Amino acid sequence: MSRLDDACRWLRERGAETVDHPGGTLYAHLLRVHDRLGAAGHDEAVRLAGLTHAAYGTDGFDLVLLDPADREPLRALVGVDAERLVHLYGACDRRRSWRNLAGTGQLVDRHTGRVETLAPGQLRPFVDLCVVNELDVMAYDPTVAQRYGDYFRTLFAAWSPVASPDVTAEARRLLGDDGG
Numbered sequence: 001m002s003r004l005d006d007a008c009r010w011l012r013e014r015g016a017e018t019v020d021h022p023g024g025t026l027y028a029h030l031l032r033v034h035d036r037l038g039a040a041g042h043d044e045a046v047r048l049a050g051l052t053h054a055a056y057g058t059d060g061f062d063l064v065l066l067d068p069a070d071r072e073p074l075r076a077l078v079g080v081d082a083e084r085l086v087h088l089y090g091a092c093d094r095r096r097s098w099r100n101l102a103g104t105g106q107l108v109d110r111h112t113g114r115v116e117t118l119a120p121g122q123l124r125p126f127v128d129l130c131v132v133n134e135l136d137v138m139a140y141d142p143t144v145a146q147r148y149g150d151y152f153r154t155l156f157a158a159w160s161p162v163a164s165p166d167v168t169a170e171a172r173r174l175l176g177d178d179g180g
Helices: 003-013 026-039 044-051 072-078 080-091 123-140 142-159 165-175
Strands: 106-108 115-117
Touching: 003 026, 003 044, 003 072, 026 044, 026 123, 044 072, 044 080, 044 123, 072 080, 080 123, 123 142, 123 165, 142 165
Parallel strands: none
Antiparallel strands: 106 115
């Protein structure tokens, strides 16, 4: 079995196929995020992080599939690099981190309040995961796009210098271009 197969089985065992989410279920959303990151050219670790990005819960989705204090099972499942990205994603305080992220590379941990600077090579995968996740939600829930489209259009334009060109192009295609 591959890591992908193992991670999919793990998600199903934790009930991800039974959790409602825009576009069907949480499981379907996670698979789409995985696939979108692959289409943007990301490696297996980033794709697996996309697949499991909600494991520890997030600032926008409270459901926890695995206690963030017990990180070893996810590390063993998807690898150290993927788990690290999942942990960063789940811990990120969006309100205090996202606006200046492209310039500072810093995240505020929503659990501890500590500021963490992303290591070289982590910023683009983190930003791409954030963008791809939000684009997928908006694609399946037009009310999110209507309510937050201007915010995300501006945010994603600010992130474009650090995001993958394919991800930036997809954001502009789906949200329109604000000139950023």
